[in-house]
Amino acid sequence: MSRLWSALAAGITPYTPGEQPKTANLVKLNTNENPYPPSPKALEAIRAAEPMRLALYPDPESTALREAIARVQGIEASEVFAGNGSDEVLGLIYPAYFERGAPVRFADITYSFYPVYAALFEMETDEIPLSEDFSLPVERFYDAPGGVIIANPNAPTGLALNESAIREILRRNDRIVVVDEAYADFGAKSVIPLIREYENLIVVRTLSKSHALAGLRVGYAAANAKTLEALFRVKNSFNSYPLDALAQLAAAAAVMDTAYFEETRGKIIETREWFVKEMRSLGFSGPESGANFVFMRHESRSGADVQSLLRANDVIVRRFDKPRIADYLRITIGTPEQMLRLLGVLRAKL
Numbered sequence: 001m002s003r004l005w006s007a008l009a010a011g012i013t014p015y016t017p018g019e020q021p022k023t024a025n026l027v028k029l030n031t032n033e034n035p036y037p038p039s040p041k042a043l044e045a046i047r048a049a050e051p052m053r054l055a056l057y058p059d060p061e062s063t064a065l066r067e068a069i070a071r072v073q074g075i076e077a078s079e080v081f082a083g084n085g086s087d088e089v090l091g092l093i094y095p096a097y098f099e100r101g102a103p104v105r106f107a108d109i110t111y112s113f114y115p116v117y118a119a120l121f122e123m124e125t126d127e128i129p130l131s132e133d134f135s136l137p138v139e140r141f142y143d144a145p146g147g148v149i150i151a152n153p154n155a156p157t158g159l160a161l162n163e164s165a166i167r168e169i170l171r172r173n174d175r176i177v178v179v180d181e182a183y184a185d186f187g188a189k190s191v192i193p194l195i196r197e198y199e200n201l202i203v204v205r206t207l208s209k210s211h212a213l214a215g216l217r218v219g220y221a222a223a224n225a226k227t228l229e230a231l232f233r234v235k236n237s238f239n240s241y242p243l244d245a246l247a248q249l250a251a252a253a254a255v256m257d258t259a260y261f262e263e264t265r266g267k268i269i270e271t272r273e274w275f276v277k278e279m280r281s282l283g284f285s286g287p288e289s290g291a292n293f294v295f296m297r298h299e300s301r302s303g304a305d306v307q308s309l310l311r312a313n314d315v316i317v318r319r320f321d322k323p324r325i326a327d328y329l330r331i332t333i334g335t336p337e338q339m340l341r342l343l344g345v346l347r348a349k350l
């Protein structure tokens, strides 16, 4: 703390990202990264880039990338906004669509960045408790005066909401409804096709998970073109060039490589289904996952115990020390070999 800090900087509690350890040989299953490399076409695009691409400012509107995303999603480039990771897109959404004095509504157990943005922009929140089984109490998301954010599938529970529930939330709200589909490629139906039907819908997506590009920092939003204009206005009032030239090239190439995308996400889903069965046989249970992670607790050992046991054996998983979920571990789905390492530790030491 210093007297030079603003009251805002002194008062906020920043988001704490999962650990990024520097040591090799760790099985890192704590931040929902993809265990496979990105599409080789993304790397080819970076290697083939003209040097002058770096001497000049990049395209401020990421046009070619937005066109590639639009093509793959079956929408128009004017319906796509690109940002420096979906965290940035979410951050820009607050001043673009939410207001002070009208609380932003989201679940009490969800992506822990949502309340952090609210605090940064000095906005209030309205946190709705998830049901006992971690499902979303859908009716409580109707008529939110300040707007709604839903992660689908939710993080860290992994539970997905069906399209009819989202339609009902859209119909019953006059303000913006943000659907964060960071994990949707692993098991939830995307609502991008609904953007022309509901002008209050914004779908947020990332290339960090299903496209294995967490290090490149690319995310996007899809919405009705008129709705989306507010996001461009806010972006151009903060940072005109959120995506660097190489990120734009590599992301466009990765998005277009649908065959590679299908292959790697298929492998992850297959590994998840097998891993859940193995974990159940060891006494773990949890909600059904539609994501590239599972959220499970042991029948008798505490979450802290199991986490430190894994850590002592070079396996890192994430745990949130919060009411109702402190005994759950959020375990990213890695390669079958990584999951076998984790299972081996549990079989030998639990």
Ligand SMILES: Cc1ncc(COP(=O)(O)O)c(C=O)c1O
Pocket: 031, 032, 084, 085, 086, 087, 088, 111, 151, 155, 180, 182, 205, 206, 207, 208, 214, 218, 219
């Ligand atoms: C629900 C959710 N949304 C958004 C993000 C941000 O992803 P990125 O900024 O890498 O696009 C994450 C990352 O963990 C997430 O879990």
